[in-house]
Amino acid sequence: MSFFGFERSNLEQEKKKFSEGGLQETEDLAVYTWGEESYDGLGDALLEGGDELNDETFGGTGAVGKDFDFTSQTLPTPVGTTRGRFTPTAEPFRERTPVVERTEPASKPRDRGLSPAPKSLESIWDDKSPFSMLSRAAGHQRVPSNLMKSPFPPSRSPALNAYADHRPLSQQQPISHGINQTGVRTLQEIEAEMRAAQQKRKQQEEILLQVQLQQELQREEELRRQEEFRVQELERQDLQRLQQENLLADRMRARLEQEQQLRLQQQARMSTPRVVSHLAPSPRFNQQHQHQQQILLLQQEQERQQQERLKELQERLRMEELERQLRAQQLSQLQQQQPNLLARRQSPYADTQRRTHSPVIDSQYALFNQQNTQYMPQSIQLQQRLLSEMAQVEFMRDMQGISQAEQEALRVEAMRKIMETERMEERRRRKAAKIAHMSRYNDLMTQSDKDFITRIQVSQLVTQDPYAEDFYAQVYGAILRSRLGLQSQDERVIKFGSSGGVGLGLAQKGSGRRQSAMQKMEAQVERIVNNARLREKEKGLHSLHSLQGALGKTSGRSYKAAPRQLLQVDASSATISGTHPHISKEDGNGAAQEAAKLGREALGQAAGSDGVVRKDPLTQRQTLVVLEGLYDLVLNIEQLRRDQPLEEDEEDEEAFVSWSATYNDLVEQIWMNLKVMLPLETSDPHPFVSLLTPVKGKKILPRLSRHIAPPRMLTLLTLLVACFSQLDVVKHAALLDSLEETPERQDVERQTQAFLGSVLQSILPVVAKAELRVITGLLGLLLDRTNIVISAQTRPGIAMLTLFLSRVEIVKQGMSSAQESSEIPTPAEAQQWQTMFDHLFQLLMSHFVLLFPSTRLIAQPLPVAAPLPPTDILDQPVWQFLAALALHASSDQQSILVTSLREKVLDIVTSVNKGWVADEEERQTKLSNVNLFLHALGLDSSQISV
């Protein structure tokens, strides 16, 4: 017969192809034909109609030949037929295939509108097992019969249509395509087509084969387990204690069993009535299946508890056993009664009543019935627990003879409890699922992976001078700590011996966890670095270099990341000829001029009277260069201070000597660079004053003054006073009296703030220790060299004068209390001071009102009715100064003061009393200003009546 031949050749072809591995080359072809381009849509047309002719085509309801037996699957009772055909033995493993098979015909979407079944199932037909070969042979036998009917287009031949539709093999589809398209054809053609179809099908199968195989394997395993499980179940029914033990074992495989049970139930229902017929699929089943995986951990926990509980139960049962000798009989009875178990389960208590069993055993029966029927192992655990509790109660009740109704109520209560517990279980599962989802990527990297990364990173952070590399963070942290008043602990640097270390940045004032993490990290880093060093010694320089840049390159110099400069000027040549030429030229000019002057002096013309070499004032650039040099020196000296060796340490005596030598050298350099010792007449402004002009010049002074000895600071102060009018903040102070908001004004404001904040702060300690005659001298110098009226109208001037006056006041107080004889100034000195003060008063006498910025502001030509800025704050230093002045003034001088300021004071007091003030704050400021002055005179603003 031709189809037998075909079958054989086809098999050989398959084998050949398989052995050649030719299957893979066509794997990329479409697997599913409908819904894709290769599908011509005829499959849908096949359904069009004519189904009513099926009977006619198949010869009515008459017997159909064996070849057509498979079509019976599409008949109204396909399940029963299938079962009858395939599962007469009902062996678990055998049962599998029919189940899969059954789904196959249903998979055709054209058929009865059923959902498409997984194509993967088809591969079962291609299974090489003898079992599946049988069905495949049946499939192929159909081919010739199909061919015989081929002349009829299937769309018009419902018989063939139905026939083709219901063939379980996917190969039928391409074949029917061919039939549809060509009508009558030769056997060769059709055979060729079938071969092609076979190939195509095999491609599909091949793709699915791997998945299939896995599934098959899994299924087989499951089935095996299932069998075990069932055996165990039977045993359980035989022996309760044994069953309990088995339950424990089963729970270990809870997940797999769950799936098994579903299938078992289905199969059992449809094919094997012998097997636990009372099995009923629970709706909860699927739900539980979904959560199963996620709660495995929880289950293990439960299991342990359950185990203990079961042990208790066992114990009790054993006791029971002793009492009830009939137990064995009952067990065997039970097996016979099995079909009734379900019914009994529904009313276990009635049952209990009827029978004479031990209540515990009875409840156990109910329990196990439930286990066997609707519940999953996990919920069984719960229910078992609950039911056993219930059983206990029931037992007690039983002993006391409680009515059925009460027991029923109890039962309801127990059920409610069960439901509640299940709900809680559900919630816990969801939570566990969430956690499981979030921890998907946990431990993706092993600890050694992480260590490796850390090692590379840390090895790049290790530097020769951790303090310098991490300078900003280190110093910032130190400043922050000192500001917070914290005792600075160890430096935030991990040091490794003499060379290298890692800067840790700010100490985190965080939790203990963080601290310990830091310590751990420190330890680890130290270990890593030491290891690296050891390895380096072993291998030379290879190991570390191999890791260098492994994680990317750090730009050690941040400017590297800056955009490329448009002008690429060679730096080395630039320094010589490019950027500095004008300086060198100027220097040259200066030198020439100096030479000329020297020449003139030598010629006796004596241009600079006392041999002073006059120079041009420092240019802006020269100033900045000098300042940068000073900054470098300061940074060096500050670093040196940090590295100061202990003086007491005898071993370090030498080190200390050398250290102090270096230190002194640096201080000397700073002093020289400050250019304080240059004669006053060197230039105007004096080089030192030039250095103070930029903000950074003003700001460096406090840092320098820390290292400069007091006598030198006094010299510096003297120079400052002598050149007071040369200072930019004094020269440009008039700008502050304008109301116009200009960049220049803002700059002067900024400079003034910097001067008051930095320069005056650094000379404050000098003045505070100065003797009376020094102050007298300084005041004399100030009066002598500057226009004091102008200077006093500047904020630095007022501040300076106030500083002097308050120091003298303190000296006077010290004089009266007479603490130390050495500090008491001689009467001559006091006299000198008085003269100088009188002189100052004389000079300022007619300008007192003008000292106030507010007065000067009002005097300005106002452009529009521009609102006056709050002047009270600006006036405050002036009121302070005047108060200091009043303290020193004689009564005559005081009356002059009062007379000249009378109007100002009255103005303020009036405005305050009449409420011409914006708010309470302004009122307070005004009043305190006035009182500052009036208190010095022994008066108060409240005494003034307007």
Added chain:
Amino acid sequence: MLIFSVFKTLTDQRVTVELKNDLSITGVLKSVDQFLNIRLDSISVLDEARHPHMMAVKNCFIRGSVVRYVQLPAEHVDTQLLEDATRREVAAQGKR
């Protein structure tokens, strides 16, 4: 390493990171490494309407190379110290 050092002092401060794709993210600086990779917490994005996909994001890790600017809180930067640090770095490079 200067910028690294500066950023180390700014941990737990709110900074605004402007990325090269014009996204501006403000958040608490949690950590920074030598590549200037930045980890931000409790972030908010400038112009949320334009970047709705960022609305649900609460923290992020920013690769250093995609950062254009970082806006620092002025009160937590010591400019004078920063100047000094710059000088030191230049001096250190001069020595090399």
